[in-house]
Amino acid sequence: xxxxxxxxxxxxxxxxxxxxxxxxxxxxxxxxxxxxxxxxxxxxxxxxxxxxxxxxxxxxxxxxxxxxxxxxxxxxxxxxxxxxxxxxxxxxxxxxxxxxxxxxxxxxxxxxxxxxxxxxxxxxxxxxxxxxxxxxxxxxxxxxx
Numbered sequence: 001x002x003x004x005x006x007x008x009x010x011x012x013x014x015x016x017x018x019x020x021x022x023x024x025x026x027x028x029x030x031x032x033x034x035x036x037x038x039x040x041x042x043x044x045x046x047x048x049x050x051x052x053x054x055x056x057x058x059x060x061x062x063x064x065x066x067x068x069x070x071x072x073x074x075x076x077x078x079x080x081x082x083x084x085x086x087x088x089x090x091x092x093x094x095x096x097x098x099x100x101x102x103x104x105x106x107x108x109x110x111x112x113x114x115x116x117x118x119x120x121x122x123x124x125x126x127x128x129x130x131x132x133x134x135x136x137x138x139x140x141x142x143x144x145x
Contacts, residue, residue, distance in 0.1 A: 034106050036130045037099055044096045051089040058082040095131075102131040114138050 058078050065071040065078075105111040112121050116138035125132050134142060 030106060030111060033111065033126055033130050034103070037103050037106070040130065041096065041099045041103065044092050044099065048089055048092050048096065051085050051092070055082055055085050055089070058085070098131045098133070101133060105133070116142070 058081060062075055062078050062082075065075055102111060105113075112123075112126055113119070114121055114135040115133045117135065119135055121132055121135050125136060132139070
């Protein structure tokens with residue numbers, strides 16, 4: 001996807017062209033990060049499946065105990081746990097989406113390039129946050145919005 005500055009369309013540089021000019025991200029780093037991204041994606045998917053199972057079990061337990069007045073405290077605890085699981089599941093789905101975008105960027109050859117400014121994302125940032133799509137400066141600007 002090209003960048004646009006002052007109404008002029010600028011082609012987005014590929015990671016391979018930037019490698020030689022900047023030295024920020026190397027093919028070895030990209031391979032390592034791809035492996036990390038794929039492992040992270042698999043772990044998140046497992047966590048989501050586990051949470052879905054937990055929520056389903058909690059719903060069945062609540063349905064079974066719904067007519068028993070002596071189980072009100074247990075039902076309340078189950079509801080609270082279910083809400084926490086649903087919130088965590090939503091967070092994991094958002095994280096999974098970011099990981100998927102990063103995997104696509106690797107496949108397109110744009111991994112490690114800031115989606116806001118088009119500059120390389122430092123290797124240290126990608127090591128800390130492998131699904132980062134913005135450099136630190138652009139991420140800060142995004143968070144202030």
